[in-house]
Amino acid sequence: MTEKPRAEPRIGFDSGPAGGWGSAKSVTGIVLREHIPLSGPSLLLQQNKPDGYMCVSCAWAKPAKTHPLEFCESGAKATAWEITNRRTDEAFFAAHTLRELEGWLDHNLEEQGRLTRPMRWDPASDKYVPVTWETAFEEIGRELRQLDPATVEFYTSGRASLEAAYMYQLFARIYGSNNLPDSSNMCHESSSVGLPESIGATVGTAVLSDFENCDCIFYIAQNVATSSPRMLHDLQDAVDRGVKIVTFNLLREPGLERFVNPQAPGQMLTGKETPISSEYYQVRNGGDVAALFGVCKALIEADDAKSAVHATNVSGSDAEPKDESAAAVAFAASMAAADKKHVLDHDFIAEHTAGFEEFAAAARAHTWDELERVSGLTRRQMTQAARTYAASDAVLLIYGMGLTQHVMGVQNVQMVANLALLRGNIGKPGANICAVRGHSNVQGQRTVGITEKASLVPLDKLAELYQFEPPRWEGHSTVDACEAILKGETRGFVSLGGNFVRAIPDTEAMEAAWQTLRLTVQIATKLNRSHLIHGEVAYLLPCLGRLEIDQQATGPQAVSIESSVAHFHGSRGRAAPASPHLLSEPAIIAGMAKATLTRGAVPWDQWVADYSRIRDAIERTYPETLKAFNERLFQPGGIPRPVPARERKWVTSNKKANFITPPRLFPDFGEGAVADGVLNLATLRSNDQFNTTIYGYTDRYRGVDGTRQVVFVNEADIARLGFAPGDLVDLTTAIDPQTERQVRGFRLVAYDIPEGCCAAYYPEANPLFPLSHHDPKAKTPSYKLLPIRFSRSHTVPIQ
Known part of the structure; x- marks a missing residue:
């Protein structure tokens, strides 16, 4: 049964310690809710194990000597969410227009279950309708060939394997684009x-x-x-x-x-x-x-x-x-x-x-x-x-x-x-x-070429291996891509996973601009909001999840992942595929590439038939990083990535480690005038979510149950600003006054947080953040610091 918000949420209960019976109860609850009481536990026993699969949740390391259960509450939720017996099939899309689905909550969209076959948006009915893989690839290729490569974005979320990421960046570069924004741009850039x-x-x-x-x-x-x-x-x-x-x-x-x-x-x-x-x-x-x-x-x-x-x-x-x-x-x-x-x-x-x-x-x-x-x-x-x-x-x-x-x-x-x-x-x-790091392979994707910075990629080696001249210009980061979309300069957007329009800042302006795109292609396992905010031509392509058996011409395939401590690990899917119509990410990338490209010498079909050949190609491209890649794929503890600084070898311009002195203690916009009612907002994840995926409406560790429309504030600030705990407030951005940014109907929760500060959930608070509010060098959105003001709300909370 789909979990729903409470009409009267519970606030302020004692969470108890991390882990413990609360964690065990939460894991049991989602396994039963997703109707996997038998398959779920048996699959979890193979999570993060030497010959099993790497968790699709966080990027924490897989030890050489594993615990009896090498998964956590968050990882168990991610696994249950992926292998649910629910299906978002043809009948579902036939019953709902995209305009209707735009009004659904994030949780309810993904809770419909796994996508089952490729779909194309039909403008006449405003619905996704089935399409064959062959037709989808042919039409996507035709659209891409008609667009200037510099106007197409190739976005990647953090879950794609090293094999898929390598193929994806190669497809983009042979096509002629270095626009490879990814989720790293939004977190650890x-x-x-x-x-x-x-x-x-x-x-x-x-x-x-x-x-x-x-x-x-x-x-x-x-x-x-x-x-x-x-x-x-x-x-x-x-x-x-x-x-x-x-x-x-x-x-x-x-x-x-x-x-x-x-x-x-x-x-x-x-x-x-x-x-x-x-x-x-x-x-x-x-x-x-x-x-x-x-x-x-x-x-x-x-x-x-x-x-x-x-x-x-x-x-x-x-x-x-x-x-x-x-x-x-x-x-x-x-x-x-x-x-x-x-x-x-x-x-x-x-x-x-x-x-x-x-x-x-x-x-x-x-x-x-x-x-x-x-x-x-x-x-x-x-x-x-x-x-x-x-x-x-x-x-x-x-x-x-x-x-x-x-x-x-x-x-x-x-x-x-x-x-x-x-x-x-x-x-x-x-x-x-x-x-x-956050996403399971967000670091590894960068290792094999997912980056907008052409100088970080061995372009000469790619040119030699695949007989093409790569573009040398610097591509778009996530912020750059958003700015180009707002200006009408971007015409196509291909997304390898993720929920881009929900993860980015300036949500309302971006959603309006998004629909001016000519082409949007979404490769995904489940339905999310990014699939509903679409271009003139839109495709939804369902893929196998990492947990599923990936059967190709040479047998079941394995993929590779890099952890937060820069070790590479093999991963084998163990669950039956959710639908016979699913293709793997490498197969989808190869299908689009073959339908689009007129140059480059890439053995796409051979790679799809045998992923070890992709790893051989990665090793040829990055021989020092991934030596004997296939031979060591399932090495206990993983393959350590060479990091010279571990050996006190400094690969800097002066061959030294550098003390770098920050020019100031606080950003230029000032520390926040508390007397003027300005508080500095940080966004948070609940323990019932992973990034933009919302598993439910309980944040056990912060004593909130039944809602996500809350803002955590010091009790003294609540009183000083003339409110009381439980009051409903609207949050308004206190910088960049040219455009008002506001979210409405948030419940005040008294919390142990320093005075002058407050916190609300991501992505619900994302509309408050201007696109320009980011680190000037990294262009990472400043989701942890934004001056805001409160005003009394007369809006019923949107649950």
Whole structure:
């Protein structure tokens, strides 16, 4: 039965710890709701196992030694959602116009079940009607040949395999387009831009064994229980051996506070909880640079003081250290027991880095008053975090989209790198940077060429292998693609998965502009809103899911995926296909390519018949990255991707790791005038969703059941603004006044969040975000920071 919102939602109940019986009950509920009580559990036993399938949810790593159940609540929901026995078939589309379906909620659209056969939009009836694969490919090819390749976007979501992604980018480039926007543009592009400048790597440097070798973890702006619950096993193991976890996060999140392992009978029966964070600091929205600068300042000033004390002891002088605060002297004194001359790792800094003096000078120059005001933390809190950091020999620094989806996302990421470099916490066991990705293979797609940046792709090698001249111009990122659509410059949009129009900012303007496109092609497993907002010619092409057996001419096929810790893993589908009319993603890409292209020497049919040939082609293109790809595909623990920074080799212009000094602590639009009623909004995911996929209306960890139309606000702010918890408000964007952006009928929820801040769910709050509101370098939309205002609502909440 489809889950529905409640007329009277429940708000404010105690969620209990992460995991535990709540997680077990939630998994059981969705398995029964999707009518898979027998097939679901047996399939879950093979999830993330050595010869099984990689989860289609988050990108967390698959260990060499797996747990008995190597799946989490989120992964189980994703699996149940994919192998449901519900079907969105011909009869469904015959009964509903697209205009009618536009009024449905996101959850209700996807809950109709799996798509079963290729469809084409019929303008006369405003319905999708069946079409043969041959006709679909022929007509798509004809439309593409009539369009200028520079006006066509080839979008990719994060679920496509390495094999499909490689074929897709090759199809686009032979066609003549570098417009390859993808979901990375909307999440971790700040990492892909910021980390290369700092350490010469486009990805994090951490590996799973770092959890076993670290003695401290700095956990920054990522909600583990909702976004990557399997990591809780690694965090629990670290805590059990005495590792301190220092958390910086906007909200108090149960998953970062306490955990009951559903796979530990002792914990489940006794209710014994593992405390996760030993220190928990709630940073104001947008205050991340200031908070990290505060920790760095405390370290640098303590080092200055300790050096002065050491110099005094050596000289025998009784003179007091000059220009040092009492706190810094006390910090230095506390470090004396370590019997070290310095707080910082000066040998590492001298040998491996550049830019330290400029960065240190900037840290010294920032006053504690301004760091406290912007970060929302006290000097004592930032100094305590620095003490914990300095007392540890190997610190693992973990961060997520809470840092990257900002107008200062690149600077946030580079501040994490700065903190790591101060004590050489990179490139040694237990000490590395872990950038936690979202989608299951969003990182891997970039590895094999899904990028709008032509300079990052081995174009000469592609030209040699496939006998064509690739376009050399820089293509469109997601923001660029949206701008081109708004201007009427884009004419075609081909989407390999995803729910683009729901995921992007400026939703209302984008949906209006979308319908001016000539061609839209959507490759998908389930119906979503992007399939309803269409161009003049529109196709909906259903594909096999990763969990399904992919039978081709040479037998069942395997695909490959890259995890958040840059390891490649094989994946074999185990479920029966949802329909005999489904094609695999590689087969669909090959079908479109053969119908479209008039050049290039690509053995499309051979590749579809045997995916190992695609992997051979990937290896020829990226020989250093994927050596012996096929031979090692199911290697326990995965194939490690070479990341030179792990070995302290810096692939930067100066061959050094670089301290990069942020020019400011907060974005240009200011810290937010609380007295004027402006609050800074961050968007969140509930524990009943994955990105734009909404499984239900319960956010167990935040005490919300029966609705998603809520905004979490500090109780003092609710009172100061003249409201009460439970009141309905409209949210209005407080920047870019040329166009009013508003969402209506949101219920105020009093929550433990810093004053001056608020939070609402993604994608419901997306219409508030201007397309121009993004990091200037990475162009990542600033979904974690937007000034807004409240006004009393007279709108009934849209459930």
